[in-house]
Amino acid sequence: MMSRVRLIETTLLVLLGLLLAAATVNDVVRQTHVNQRLIADLRSWRTYTGHDYHNLSIEQELYGENSGREVICGNTGPGVPKARTQLCLAIWGPVVDGRRAVHGGWYLPAKVEDVRADRYACFGLAAQGMCPP
Amino acid sequence: MSVAAASELSLTRIRSARWSSALAGLFALLIVAATAEIVLDGALDHSALIPKSPEIAGWLQGIGERLSYRVFLIAILVFMGAYAGVLALARGISKRWAIVLVGALHAIVFVGPILLSTDVFSYIAYARMGVEHGINPYMHGPVSIVGDPVYRYVGRDWKHVATAYGPLYTLFSYPLAPLGLKGALWGMKLEALLASVGTLALTWRCARARDLDPVPALLAVGANPLYIIYGLGGAHNDLIMLMAMMAAVSLTLAGRDAPAAATVVAGALVKATVAALLPFMIIARRRLAPILGALAALVLGALIGYAAFGIHGIDVVSALNRDAAFVSTDSFATEIAHLFGKPGVFPVDHDLLKGALVLIVLHLLWRTWRGYDWVAASGWALLAIAVTSTWLLAWYILWPLPLAVITRDRRLLAATLAVQVLFIAHQTSPFFAPVS
Numbered sequence: 138m139m140s141r142v143r144l145i146e147t148t149l150l151v152l153l154g155l156l157l158a159a160a161t162v163n164d165v166v167r168q169t170h171v172n173q174r175l176i177a178d179l180r181s182w183r184t185y186t187g188h189d190y191h192n193l194s195i196e197q198e199l200y201g202e203n204s205g206r207e208v209i210c211g212n213t214g215p216g217v218p219k220a221r222t223q224l225c226l227a228i229w230g231p232v233v234d235g236r237r238a239v240h241g242g243w244y245l246p247a248k249v250e251d252v253r254a255d256r257y258a259c260f261g262l263a264a265q266g267m268c269p270p
Numbered sequence: 271m272s273v274a275a276a277s278e279l280s281l282t283r284i285r286s287a288r289w290s291s292a293l294a295g296l297f298a299l300l301i302v303a304a305t306a307e308i309v310l311d312g313a314l315d316h317s318a319l320i321p322k323s324p325e326i327a328g329w330l331q332g333i334g335e336r337l338s339y340r341v342f343l344i345a346i347l348v349f350m351g352a353y354a355g356v357l358a359l360a361r362g363i364s365k366r367w368a369i370v371l372v373g374a375l376h377a378i379v380f381v382g383p384i385l386l387s388t389d390v391f392s393y394i395a396y397a398r399m400g401v402e403h404g405i406n407p408y409m410h411g412p413v414s415i416v417g418d419p420v421y422r423y424v425g426r427d428w429k430h431v432a433t434a435y436g437p438l439y440t441l442f443s444y445p446l447a448p449l450g451l452k453g454a455l456w457g458m459k460l461e462a463l464l465a466s467v468g469t470l471a472l473t474w475r476c477a478r479a480r481d482l483d484p485v486p487a488l489l490a491v492g493a494n495p496l497y498i499i500y501g502l503g504g505a506h507n508d509l510i511m512l513m514a515m516m517a518a519v520s521l522t523l524a525g526r527d528a529p530a531a532a533t534v535v536a537g538a539l540v541k542a543t544v545a546a547l548l549p550f551m552i553i554a555r556r557r558l559a560p561i562l563g564a565l566a567a568l569v570l571g572a573l574i575g576y577a578a579f580g581i582h583g584i585d586v587v588s589a590l591n592r593d594a595a596f597v598s599t600d601s602f603a604t605e606i607a608h609l610f611g612k613p614g615v616f617p618v619d620h621d622l623l624k625g626a627l628v629l630i631v632l633h634l635l636w637r638t639w640r641g642y643d644w645v646a647a648s649g650w651a652l653l654a655i656a657v658t659s660t661w662l663l664a665w666y667i668l669w670p671l672p673l674a675v676i677t678r679d680r681r682l683l684a685a686t687l688a689v690q691v692l693f694i695a696h697q698t699s700p701f702f703a704p705v706s
Contacts, residue, residue: 157605157657160608163608163609164605175705
C-alpha cells in the first residue's frame with residue numbers, strides 16, 4: 138500500500154517539477170524579451186535627446202506593467218542621477234532598428250521622483266493628462 | 271581474489287580517493303572564490319545588488335570592482351555548480367575540512383556588506399521605533415520615523431508596512447536599537463552569524479542522532495549558495511527561526527517532547543512559518559507532552575507579546591493574511607500565470623494556492639499518522655508553503671533544507687535543491703539581454 142502511495146507521490150512530484158521547470162524557462166524567455174524592449178527604449182531616449190547618458194530610470198508601471206509602454210527619465214545635462222532637470226519620454230510600439238517610437242513626454246525638476254504634481258511642459262499624445270493643469 | 275588483484279584494487283581505490291580529494295578541494299576553492307568575489311565587489315558601493323547601507327565594509331573597498339549583475343550571476347552559478355560537486359564528493363571530505371570550508375564562508379560573508387536585501391534595515395527600524403521613539407512597530411510602518419537615520423535605508427515597499435515578525439524576535443532586536451545604526455547593523459549580522467552556527471551545529475547533532483553522516487548534512491546546508499549569499503549575506507531573521515526549528519527536532523530526538531514543542535512555538539514567535547512543524551510533531555509522538563509544551567509556550571508568549579505590544583503584537587493571523595496577498599515576480603505562482611498567458615496572479619489564484627496547500631498538508635498529516643517520518647513531512651510542508659506562496663524570496667527556499675538533510679527520504683533534499691536551482695535559473699534573464 139505505502140509503496141504504491143510513494144510511487145504516486147513521486148510521479149506527482151516529477152510532474153510538478155516539470156511544470157515548474159517549464160514555467161521558469163518560459164519566464165526567463167519572456168523577461169529576456171522585455172529586457173530587449175527596455176534596451177531599445179534606452180537607446181531611443183539617447184537618440185532622441187542626443188545624450189549618451191547611462192544612468193536612466195525606467196518606469197514600467199505608469200501605463201501598466203503588461204502594456205509594453207515605458208517611461209524613461211534622465212538628466213538633461215551631465216551629473217549624477219536626478220541632479221539636473223530631467224526629461225521623461227513615453228515610449229512604445231515595435232522595435233525598429235533597435236529603437237521604439239517616442240509618443241510624448243514631460244520635464245521634471247532636479248532631485249524629484251516622477252510624480253504628476255512635479256511634471257511640467259508635457260508634450261505629445263502620450264502626455265495628455267499627465268501634467269497638472 | 272589473488273594477492274596481486276587485491277593490491278591492484280586497493281591501489282585503484284587510493285588513486286580514486288586522491289582524485290576525489292583533489293576535486294573536492296577544487297570545488298571548495300571555487301565556492302570560496304565565488305563568495306569572496308561577491309563580497310569584495312559588493313563592498314564597493316553603487317551596485318544595484320547591494321542595498322544602500324551605512325559604510326560597514328569600507329575597508330574592503332579597492333580590492334574588487336563594482337558588483338555587476340553579470341558578475342554576480344557568474345559567481346552564483348559557479349557557486350551552485352561547485353556546491354553540486356562538493357555534495358557529490360561529500361562522503362570523502364573529512365570533518366575538519368568541511369568545518370573549515372563552512373567557517374571560511376561564514377567569515378567572508380560576516381565581514382562584508384549586507385547583500386541583496388533591505389530587510390535588515392526594516393528589522394532595525396522596527397527596533398528603533400519601539401526603543402528610541404516609543405512607537406508600536408505592530409501598528410505603524412517605518413514611515414512614522416522619517417527623521418531617524420535608518421529610515422532612508424528601509425526598502426521602498428516596506429516603509430508603510432508594520433512588522434510581520436513575531437513579538438519574541440522584536441524583543442530580541444530591541445537591545446540593538448540604542449547601539450546606533452552601524453552598531454545595530456553589526457549586531458544584526460552577529461545575530462545572523464550565531465543563529466547560522468547554531469543551526470549548523472544542531473543539524474550536525476540531529477544527523478548523528480539519526481545515524482546519518484553529519485559531514486554531507488553540514489555541507490548541504492552550510493555551503494549552500496542561497497544559505498550563504500542570500501540568507502547569511504542579508505542577515506535574515508529566518509536563520510534564527512531555523513535554529514529554533516533544529517533545536518526542536520534535536521529535543522524530540524532526545525525524547526524531550528514538551529520542551530521541543532515549546533521551542534517550535536518560540537520559533538514561531540520569531541517567524542510564524544515554523545509553526546508548520548507542530549501538527550506533524552504532535553501526530554508522530556502521539557503523546558500529551560508536546561501539546562502541553564506548545565500550549566504553555568503559547569500562553570507565555572502571548573502574555574509577553576500582549577504586555578509588550580498590546581493586542582496587535584499577538585495578532586499573527588492578520589499579519590499573515592496581509593503578507594499572503596503580496597506578489598513577487600520570482601514566485602512560481604507568477605511564473606505559472608505567465609506560462610498560461612495571464613498577466614499575473616489574480617485573487618482567485620490565491621484561493622486555489624491556499625486550497626492546494628491545505629490538501630498537501632492533509633496528505634502529509636495522514637502519511638505521518640501512518641508512520642512516515644514527521645521531520646520529512648514537516649520539510650515537505652515548508653517546501654509546499656514556499657512553492658505555493660505568491661511572495662517567494664530566496665531565503666524562503668532555505669526553510670526545508672536543514673530538515674531535508676536529516677531525513678532518509680532523499681526526495682525532499684532533491685526537491686528542495688531543484689526548487690533552488692529553478693529560483694537561480696529564473697534570475698538569469700539579464701544574462702541574455704543586459705539592460706544598461
